[in-house]
Amino acid sequence: MNSSVIISLPNSDDTNVIEPVSLMYYNSDTPSINSRINLKQNLFSFLLEGQKSVQYAGTQVKIDANQFLLLSSGNCLMSEKKAAPDGEYSSILLFFDNKLLIDFFMRRPQKMNSLKHKNNQTPIVSFEKDTFLINFIDSLGFMLKSNLQLSCEMRKLKLEELLLHLSEYYPEKIQQLHSLSFEANDDLLIRQAITDGINNTMTVEELAFLCHMSLSTFKRRFAIIYGTSPNKWLLEKRMQKAAQLLKQGDFKVSEIYFELGYESLSSFIQSFKQIHGITPKQYQMAN
Template sequence: MPKSVSSSDNSFPAAAISLLRYRTQAPAARTRVLLPQHMFTFLLAGEKTVHFAGAQVTLQPQQFVLLAAGNCLMSEKVAAPATDYHSLLLLFEPHLLTDFYHRHAAWLNQLTRPAASQPFLRFAQDAFLTTFVQSLDCLLTGATAPPQELQLVKLEELLLYVALHHAGQLQQLCSLGRETNEDVLVRQAVTAHVDSPVAVKELAFLCHMSLSTFKRRFAQLYGTSPQRWLLARRMEKAATLLRQPGRTVSDLSDELGYENRSSFVQAFKQVHGVTPKQYQVAK
């Protein structure tokens, strides 16, 4: 059988590069995933949403995305009952990306650097990329996994094509590859606790940083303070919960980690401009 990954498996092979098929009728609703490698996802059927610490990306069929190594939350949906969720995955070690930079440095350095980077790169499939994905699909129809050498050739082909036709996105990819270990640690800590009532000083502790160093790193990565970012995420969740029947303001203040109801009401109004009760009545 060709290489594949099961619907319940959130771990990935340790080879330098791995081409896999992922197909299921029971995709994960929301799964915490630690990606030890960068990963291209080519979505063939269904819908996929990936949450990072500071961003999220949703894929429709005939789109693909490059996800940076690190922690993320993945949600997958089938298009209709009794249909499959189907994607092809190309995972590769970060050092392969670094090697690509070095071999093509003179060319890549001529590209315009974008203003900011995200922990993902999303592309729409054109005629070339459609054919490219079909070639990957063919490689997975045999009884054995394609040789590592052939998979490396396919990765090189894809990266060169991205460089030719998506220069800005490639520079984002380059910046991801150059992130320091501390930057990756900040992203991973925040992503892992995105739904937890965790304090900024606790995140700094988890990252083995002083509070001032953590705040500086966070601002460089996300363009805002960790307090503002965490407040916005908490209040997004609060608004979602308030739209559910039977939820009370007191319940939510406890669930979101506030010491008292008044602090929660003040925080909600700061973000949404109305009190939680007013928001609930309006919705």
């Protein structure tokens, strides 16, 4: 999959009308890395087989088939892969409007007010599958495989069933869910995204996407905050991390370049020499 293509989900029909709740089955035998996803609605992603990683500005979560995710509407990067060479990646996706979520909480003000308000807002909430949730996900799979036309009311009922269970048994996570509409000012988003960018393979273009900005706007705002370009800043920070790892002596040069997201050892050596003036091996021997 071309990671530079923006995929909007859920897809609308020919009338460009998006249902308040929609349900779909997704499977693939081809891994995807950092696909740019624009979620037009909130999403419960029930992983059936494989592994999934989701990155928003400032936060990243990885799950396996024993877990599932609740994702806020907005821009994110998704990576999906099979857990075994002969397996596949498969999931059930439940999209829903934020209005339905707000309505759910408005009808239960006492329960929500009883929860302690904490500054733990996040665009991603992960859950472990308990017995009820396993059966609930199985029921969604049965509905999809039956080829019956599910009414909007039936889909709303299934969403309500899920939210009721989560609010009953996972109240702290529901508090995060209650604050799901993730808002942050531009400067905060940039700071969160760029800090995560040190430790993974995200490009400047992907960072701009997570911050809901064009590349030119992202670079301009970044220069105002940090006084340099994002490419230069990331290079310096990644090479600082490389130097720290080399000093510790627990990593070989051939291991560090992969850890920092470089595709080849030669490009890593070139970058390291650009910042430190010597090769990683020379640096390690000198320290």
